[in-house]
Amino acid sequence: MSLAALFLTVLAIAAGGYILGRRRALARAGGDRRQLHSLIGYYGQTVALFAAVPALLLLGVWLFLQPVVIEGRISPMIQPADIPEGASLGLVMGDVRRVASGIDGLIASGEMSAEELADLPPDGGEIGARLGAAGVALGAEVKPGVYAAALAYRALSQSSRMAMTVAVIAFSLAGLILSLMRVTPEFRARNAFERFVLVLLIAASLVAVLTTIGIIASLLFESINFFRLYPAKDFFFSLTWNPQFRGGSDLGIWPLLWGTLYVSFVALLFAVPVGLMIAIYLSEYASKRLRTVAKPAIEILAGIPTIVYGLFALITVGPLLRDYFAQPLGLGTSSASVMTAGLVMAIMLIPFVSSLSDDIINAVPQSLRDGSYAIGATQSETVRQVILPAALPGIVGAILLAASRAIGETMIVVMGAGAAAKLDLNPFEAMTTITVKIVSQLTGDTEFASPETLVAFALGMMLFVFTLGLNVIALVVVRKYREQYE
Amino acid sequence: MTDATAPATTRHGSLIATDPRTRRRNAAEARFRLYGLVALGIGIAALVILLTSVLANGVGAFRQTTLLIDIHLDAAVLDKAGNRDPEAMKKVTTLGYGKLLDKALAETIAARGIAVEGLSDKEIGGMISKEAPAQIRDRVLANPDLVGQTVTLKVLANGRIDGYLKGRVTMASAERDSNVSPNQLRLADALAAEGLLVKAFNWGFITGPDASELRPEAAGLGVAIIGSAYMMIIVLVLSLPIGVAASIYLEEFAPKNRWTDLIEVNISNLAAVPSIVFGILGLAIFINFAGLPQSAPIVGGLVLTLMTLPRIIIPTRAALGAVPPSIREAALGVGASKMQTIFHHVLPLAMPGILTGMIIGLAQALGETAPLLLIGMVAFVRDFPGAPPEGFFDPASALPVQVYNWTQRADPAFAERASGAIVVLLVFLLAMNAVAILLRNRFERRW
Numbered sequence: 001m002s003l004a005a006l007f008l009t010v011l012a013i014a015a016g017g018y019i020l021g022r023r024r025a026l027a028r029a030g031g032d033r034r035q036l037h038s039l040i041g042y043y044g045q046t047v048a049l050f051a052a053v054p055a056l057l058l059l060g061v062w063l064f065l066q067p068v069v070i071e072g073r074i075s076p077m078i079q080p081a082d083i084p085e086g087a088s089l090g091l092v093m094g095d096v097r098r099v100a101s102g103i104d105g106l107i108a109s110g111e112m113s114a115e116e117l118a119d120l121p122p123d124g125g126e127i128g129a130r131l132g133a134a135g136v137a138l139g140a141e142v143k144p145g146v147y148a149a150a151l152a153y154r155a156l157s158q159s160s161r162m163a164m165t166v167a168v169i170a171f172s173l174a175g176l177i178l179s180l181m182r183v184t185p186e187f188r189a190r191n192a193f194e195r196f197v198l199v200l201l202i203a204a205s206l207v208a209v210l211t212t213i214g215i216i217a218s219l220l221f222e223s224i225n226f227f228r229l230y231p232a233k234d235f236f237f238s239l240t241w242n243p244q245f246r247g248g249s250d251l252g253i254w255p256l257l258w259g260t261l262y263v264s265f266v267a268l269l270f271a272v273p274v275g276l277m278i279a280i281y282l283s284e285y286a287s288k289r290l291r292t293v294a295k296p297a298i299e300i301l302a303g304i305p306t307i308v309y310g311l312f313a314l315i316t317v318g319p320l321l322r323d324y325f326a327q328p329l330g331l332g333t334s335s336a337s338v339m340t341a342g343l344v345m346a347i348m349l350i351p352f353v354s355s356l357s358d359d360i361i362n363a364v365p366q367s368l369r370d371g372s373y374a375i376g377a378t379q380s381e382t383v384r385q386v387i388l389p390a391a392l393p394g395i396v397g398a399i400l401l402a403a404s405r406a407i408g409e410t411m412i413v414v415m416g417a418g419a420a421a422k423l424d425l426n427p428f429e430a431m432t433t434i435t436v437k438i439v440s441q442l443t444g445d446t447e448f449a450s451p452e453t454l455v456a457f458a459l460g461m462m463l464f465v466f467t468l469g470l471n472v473i474a475l476v477v478v479r480k481y482r483e484q485y486e
Numbered sequence: 487m488t489d490a491t492a493p494a495t496t497r498h499g500s501l502i503a504t505d506p507r508t509r510r511r512n513a514a515e516a517r518f519r520l521y522g523l524v525a526l527g528i529g530i531a532a533l534v535i536l537l538t539s540v541l542a543n544g545v546g547a548f549r550q551t552t553l554l555i556d557i558h559l560d561a562a563v564l565d566k567a568g569n570r571d572p573e574a575m576k577k578v579t580t581l582g583y584g585k586l587l588d589k590a591l592a593e594t595i596a597a598r599g600i601a602v603e604g605l606s607d608k609e610i611g612g613m614i615s616k617e618a619p620a621q622i623r624d625r626v627l628a629n630p631d632l633v634g635q636t637v638t639l640k641v642l643a644n645g646r647i648d649g650y651l652k653g654r655v656t657m658a659s660a661e662r663d664s665n666v667s668p669n670q671l672r673l674a675d676a677l678a679a680e681g682l683l684v685k686a687f688n689w690g691f692i693t694g695p696d697a698s699e700l701r702p703e704a705a706g707l708g709v710a711i712i713g714s715a716y717m718m719i720i721v722l723v724l725s726l727p728i729g730v731a732a733s734i735y736l737e738e739f740a741p742k743n744r745w746t747d748l749i750e751v752n753i754s755n756l757a758a759v760p761s762i763v764f765g766i767l768g769l770a771i772f773i774n775f776a777g778l779p780q781s782a783p784i785v786g787g788l789v790l791t792l793m794t795l796p797r798i799i800i801p802t803r804a805a806l807g808a809v810p811p812s813i814r815e816a817a818l819g820v821g822a823s824k825m826q827t828i829f830h831h832v833l834p835l836a837m838p839g840i841l842t843g844m845i846i847g848l849a850q851a852l853g854e855t856a857p858l859l860l861i862g863m864v865a866f867v868r869d870f871p872g873a874p875p876e877g878f879f880d881p882a883s884a885l886p887v888q889v890y891n892w893t894q895r896a897d898p899a900f901a902e903r904a905s906g907a908i909v910v911l912l913v914f915l916l917a918m919n920a921v922a923i924l925l926r927n928r929f930e931r932r933w
Binding site for chain 1: 740
C-alpha cells in the first residue's frame with residue numbers, strides 16, 4: 001500500500017471514529033444530549049484524535065527508523081572482498097540501495113517479472129547489465145555479495161513495509177475501539193480532548209528544541225569522526241588549506257577564518273557607518289513624509305534573497321571593481337575578491353543595522369533630548385554627545401548581530417569572494433571563507449568517510465559556535481541596556 | 487552691595503552677526519545632516535542599482551531568437567515503413583531530424599536568394615540550436631500526420647546568434663570565438679532583414695526544463711519552478727500548524743519557568759543560526775541517517791520548514807499577544823474553557839497577523855539557497871517530477887539554486903538566464919509580499 005493510501009486510510013478511520021463517537025454518545029445517553037457531560041462534538045473529536053494521532057506518529061517513527069534498522073541488518077552481509085579498492089562500506093551500501101530500487105523499478109515498469117528475477121544467476125553480472133540498460137547508474141559492477149545483499153535488502157524492506165501497513169492500521173483501529181469504549185454520558189470528553197490537544201501543542205513547541213538538538217548532534221558526531229581521521233592540532237593551528245582527493249591534505253582553518261573575518265570586517269566597515277547614519281537621519285531629522293517613503297525602501301533591501309546579492313556581486317560589482325580599481329592600481333586581476341564580497345554584503349547589512357539602531361535610538365527617552373536642547377546644544381551635538389552614548393550598548397548589540405549575519409552569510413561569498421584559501425592583506429585578492437568551503441566540500445557526491453568531506457562538519461561546528469556566541473553576547477548586551485530605561 | 491554692572495564676559499556678539507564659534511557649530515550641524523542624507527542616498531542608490539542591474543541583465547532572457555524555416559518532413563527519412571506508426575518512427579534519432587533541418591535551412595536561404603560569401607554548410611547548420619531537432623522530433627512523434635507535409639516551423643536559433651541580436655556577441659568577438667563565425671553573423675543579419683530570424687516572447691524559459699552546457703538558448707525554469715512550488719507546499723503544510731501550535735502553547739499555556747525560558751531562548755537563537763547550518767542538518771539527518779533521496783523536494787521542504795519555524799513563531803506570538811485580554815475575559819466569563827477561548831475567539835482574531843507572518847516566512851524560504859546546495863539540489867535535472875505526493879521524492883531543482891547553477895557555467899548566455907531567473911523569483915516574492923501587505927491592511931485590527 002502506498003504511503004498516501006495508508007495516510008488516507010488512517011484519516012478515513014479517524015473520520016469514521018468521529019461519526020461513531022457521536023453516535024455512541026447519543027445512544028448511551030438515550031438520545032438526549034442534555035444527559036452528556038460535554039458537547040456532543042467532543043465525543044467524536046476525542047475518538048478521532050485517538051484513532052489518528054498515535055497511528056500517524058507510529059508511521060513517522062517507522063519511516064524514519066526503517067532504513068537505519070535495515071542497513072544494520074544488511075551491512076554485515078557485505079564481505080571485505082566486496083568493497084572495491086579505495087571505496088568504503090557506505091559507498092557499497094549506496095550501490096546495494098540503488099540495485100534494490102533498480103529492481104523495484106524494473107518490476108514496476110513491467111520490464112522484468114518476479115519469476116524472471118528469481119531465475120537470474122546469483123553472480124550479479126546479469127542484473128547489472130539489465131539495470132544498466134534501464135538507465136540505473138551504479139558505482140561499480142554488481143558483485144555477487146552486493147547482489148545478494150540487494151536481494152535481502154529488497155526482501156527486508158518489502159516485509160517491513162508490509163508490517164508497517166498492518167501495524168499502523170491496527171494501531172489506528174485499536175485507538176478507535178479503546179476510546180470508543182470509554183464513551184459514556186459521564187465521560188468528560190471535553191477535558192480529555194483538551195488534554196490531548198495540549199499535549200500536541202507542547203509537542204509542537206518541542207520541535208524547535210529537537211531542531212537544535214539535531215543540529216548539535218549532527219555537527220558533533222561528524223566532527224568527532226573528522227578528528228579521528230585528522231589531527232585536531234593541525235586543524236586548529238595549520239596555516240595551509242589544501243585538500244587533496246588522494247589523501248595527504250592540509251586542512252588548516254586559519255586561511256578560511258582569516259577570509260571570513262576579513263570579508264565581514266570590510267562589510268561592517270561600510271555597513272555600520274551608513275546604517276547608523278541612516279537610522280540617525282530617519283529618527284532625528286527626516287520629515288514624516290520622507291520617513292514613510294525611505295524606511296520601507298531601505299527595508300526592501302532586507303527582503304531580497306541573498307542569491308540576488310550574489311549574482312549582483314558576480315556580474316556587476318566584481319567586474320566593475322576589477323576594471324576600475326584593482327587593475328589600474330595594479331592590485332589584482334580577479335573579479336572575485338574580498339572587496340567585492342564585502343561591499344555587496346555591506347548593502348545586505350545596511351537595513352539590518354539601520355532598523356535595529358532605529359529601534360534603539362527611538363528607545364532613548366525624549367527627556368534626555370529635551371535636556372540637551374535646553375542647555376543650548378545643537379541637534380547634532382545632542383545626537384553625538386547624548387543620544388549615541390545612551391544608545392551605545394544597544395548599538396554594539398546591533399553591530400554584533402550584524403557581524404554574526406556576515407560570518408554566516410553564504411551565497412554572497414560563494415559567488416563574490418572566490419575559492420582560493422590564502423592569508424593575504426590585499427582586499428582585491430580572491431579569498432575564501434568557512435561557508436564557501438562548507439559548500440564546496442559537501443556539494444556533489446558526498447562520501448562520509450574521507451576527512452576532506454567531514455572537515456565541512458568541523459567547519460560548520462566552528463561557524464555555529466561563533467555565530468551563537470555573537471548572538472548570545474548581543475542579546476545579553478541589549479537586554480542589560482533595556483533594563484536601564486524601562 | 488556688589489557691583490554687578492560690569493559685564494561678566496566680553497564674548498557676546500550681536501544678534502545680527504553670528505560669531506565664529508556659532509558659525510562653526512552651525513557648520514558642523516549642517517555637515518552632520520548632510521552625512522545622514524548621503525548615507526540615506528547610498529542606501530537608496532544601492533537598492534536602485536541592484537534592481538536595475540539585475541533587471542537590465544535579465545530582461546533579455548524573456549525574448550528568444552527563433553528561425554522560421556520551411557521544412558519538408560520527408561517520409562522517406564522519417565517513416566521508412568510508411569505506416570505512420572509512432573513506435574517505428576522513434577527509430578529515427580535526433581540526428582536524422584538535424585540533417586533534415588540543416589538541409590531545409592540551406593534551401594530556405596537559397597530560395598530567398600540570400601548569399602553570404604564563403605559560407606559553408608556547417609556554418610548554416612550551426613545557426614540552428616542543437617536542441618531544435620529534439621523539439622521537432624517530439625512534435626512529429628506526437629502528430630505523425632505531419633510527415634510528408636511541408637510546414638513552416640519556428641525553431642530555436644543558436645545561443646550565439648541569439649546573443650548577436652541582443653548585442654552580447656559582436657563581429658569582433660566572433661572572430662575569436664570558435665563557436666560562431668562572422669559569416670554566420672552576416673547570415674543572421676540577412677535572415678533578420680528577410681524576417682526569417684525573429685525575436686519572440688520566450689515561453690520555453692518559464693515552462694521548459696534546464697538544458698545542457700552547450701544549449702543555453704533552450705534552458706528553462708520549469709523544473710525549478712515546480713520544485714520550488716513543491717517545497718513551498720511542504721513548508722506551508724508543516725510549518726503553519728506546527729508554528730501556530732507552538733506559538734499558542736508558548737503564548738497562552740506555558741508556565742513561566744526555566745523550561746519555557748529554555749524553549750524561548752532556543753527559538754530566538756534558531757532564528758539567527760546561519761542557513762547553511764540547516765543544510766548540514768538536512769544532509770546529516772534526513773539524507774544520511776533517514777535515507778531520504780538526494781535532490782528531492784521533500785528534503786528541501788523539511789529543511790526549509792525547520793528554518794522557517796522560528797521565523798513564523800515570533801510574529802505569530804506577537805499577533806496572539808496583540809489580542810486584548812478583554813476578549814479572553816469575555817469568553818471565559820460566559821463559561822468557555824481556556825482551550826475554547828483560544829481556538830474560538832483569540833485565534834480567529836489573530837489570524838490576519840499570523841497569515842501575514844506566514845507569507846513573509848514563506849517568501850524568505852523561497853529565496854533561500856545555501857541549505858539547498860548541500861542536500862543535492864544543484865544536480866542537473868531535466869525530467870519533471872511526478873505529481874505529489876510521490877513527486878515530492880523525485881529529483882527536482884529550485885529557483886534560487888537554478889540561478890546559482892547557471893552562474894557556474896561558462897557560456898555568458900547563462901548569465902543572462904540567471905538574471906532572468908532572478909526576475910522570475912523577484913516577481914514571486916513581490917506577489918507574496920503584496921498579498922501579505924494586502925492582508926494586513928484589509929484585516930488587521932488595531933485594538
